Amino acid sequence: MVFYFTATGNSLYVAKELDAHPVSIAQAIHDPNKAYQADTIGIVCPVFGHEMPKLVKEFLKVSRFETDYFYILLTYGNRHGGAAELAKAYVEALGIHPAYINVILMVDNFLPGFDMEEQRRIDKKVDEQIDRIKADLAEKKHYIAPVTEQDRAAHWEFLDRLAHAPDMFRDLYEITDDCIGCGICTKVCPKKCFHMEGQRSVWNSTECISCMACIHACPMLAIQLKMPEKNPQARYRNENISLCEIVDANNQWAEVQE
Numbered sequence: 001m002v003f004y005f006t007a008t009g010n011s012l013y014v015a016k017e018l019d020a021h022p023v024s025i026a027q028a029i030h031d032p033n034k035a036y037q038a039d040t041i042g043i044v045c046p047v048f049g050h051e052m053p054k055l056v057k058e059f060l061k062v063s064r065f066e067t068d069y070f071y072i073l074l075t076y077g078n079r080h081g082g083a084a085e086l087a088k089a090y091v092e093a094l095g096i097h098p099a100y101i102n103v104i105l106m107v108d109n110f111l112p113g114f115d116m117e118e119q120r121r122i123d124k125k126v127d128e129q130i131d132r133i134k135a136d137l138a139e140k141k142h143y144i145a146p147v148t149e150q151d152r153a154a155h156w157e158f159l160d161r162l163a164h165a166p167d168m169f170r171d172l173y174e175i176t177d178d179c180i181g182c183g184i185c186t187k188v189c190p191k192k193c194f195h196m197e198g199q200r201s202v203w204n205s206t207e208c209i210s211c212m213a214c215i216h217a218c219p220m221l222a223i224q225l226k227m228p229e230k231n232p233q234a235r236y237r238n239e240n241i242s243l244c245e246i247v248d249a250n251n252q253w254a255e256v257q258e
Contacts, residue, residue: 002022004249005025011075026190029055034063036064040071043072043073045072047081049159050076071100077108100137109216111229189252217246221235
């Protein structure tokens, strides 16, 4: 059994390589009985600020897992900042004892820091990394990805920047006049932060987890960051994952639309 959270498809791609039918955390968070039992249970998600996304943490906190082998795979694009160590500490505080935690280097889709066109050109040997991890999991290997002092320093540096700019991610987006009211942003947001008013999308920042699924998926580039970014004309979605798959994973309006 594999649970995943995805914004631009990287973690979904990994999850699908491990399980033909992985379970979206954005949907599973609404399960009335969050008790799961399987021989092996895995979590696949990106890291935001070197840690698991808030939504993933919420899911782990309210769920029960009965398994002999629990693992976590963390996708990242530049520096993981000791993500394996941070994830281990979080789940162990919940009484979950992971046998395996590893990190996977993929395209970094953090727009303020990276140009998506440049990122696409870098071969990060993703499939080779996944193959090694699949072999580890098949053997039920016990392993926690090593963390260096440099990794920890990167995380503390990030926390220091955040402390000096606490509103950095609270007022993140603006919706321009290029919005055509297609509603894609409402369907890819895992926290229901977007709604339509007439033919215009409206963003509410209250529940936003800064996953950037919305800004990457907007076909008109009508969602723009309020902070500078490397290439405002370039966006990203994993080439192996369709927009429809991300909608299916994250859509919180499905019941309303039926």
